[in-house]
Amino acid sequence: MTAVPPMRREIVVEAAPDVAFEVFTNEIGQWWPLAGFSVHGDGGTVAFVEGRLIERGAAGGIAQWGEVTRWEPPSHVAFTWHPGGDERRASRVAVTFTPTGAQTLVTLEHSGWEVYDDPAAARAEYDSGWPAVLERYQARAAALQQPR
Numbered sequence: 001m002t003a004v005p006p007m008r009r010e011i012v013v014e015a016a017p018d019v020a021f022e023v024f025t026n027e028i029g030q031w032w033p034l035a036g037f038s039v040h041g042d043g044g045t046v047a048f049v050e051g052r053l054i055e056r057g058a059a060g061g062i063a064q065w066g067e068v069t070r071w072e073p074p075s076h077v078a079f080t081w082h083p084g085g086d087e088r089r090a091s092r093v094a095v096t097f098t099p100t101g102a103q104t105l106v107t108l109e110h111s112g113w114e115v116y117d118d119p120a121a122a123r124a125e126y127d128s129g130w131p132a133v134l135e136r137y138q139a140r141a142a143a144l145q146q147p148r
Helices: 017-025 119-145
Strands: 007-013 045-049 052-056 062-072 076-081 091-100 103-111
Touching (some): 007 119, 017 076, 017 091, 017 103, 017 119
Antiparallel strands (some): 007 103, 045 052, 052 062, 062 076, 076 091
């Protein structure tokens, strides 16, 4: 069996690294597209809580998406990834925030595909999902930089 390589996505955010990190972590519930990418659907929220990434559904359901494995503001955050699934079968997500002038290069790397029954299919699914998620994040960070 051939190992499935990590998936890597890069975007430029119109914010300094400290703001980009803050929006990604502390404001994740403001920009994450729960309607299409969640366990409980639209109407809930998601947040980093006590070292875990937790979704709370509108009807009260709770799903753990992962556990933080690295938290180094404003440059790195990493976590296991198993939205609502078995934490023993978690892939890994790492996000870095690199200054580029007044902007930040945000790099997301998703790896550990071998935990899935069909690693290539799982990677393909996330390959189309992460860009939509990151687009929402990018828009939220840019909106916060607009003069009020």
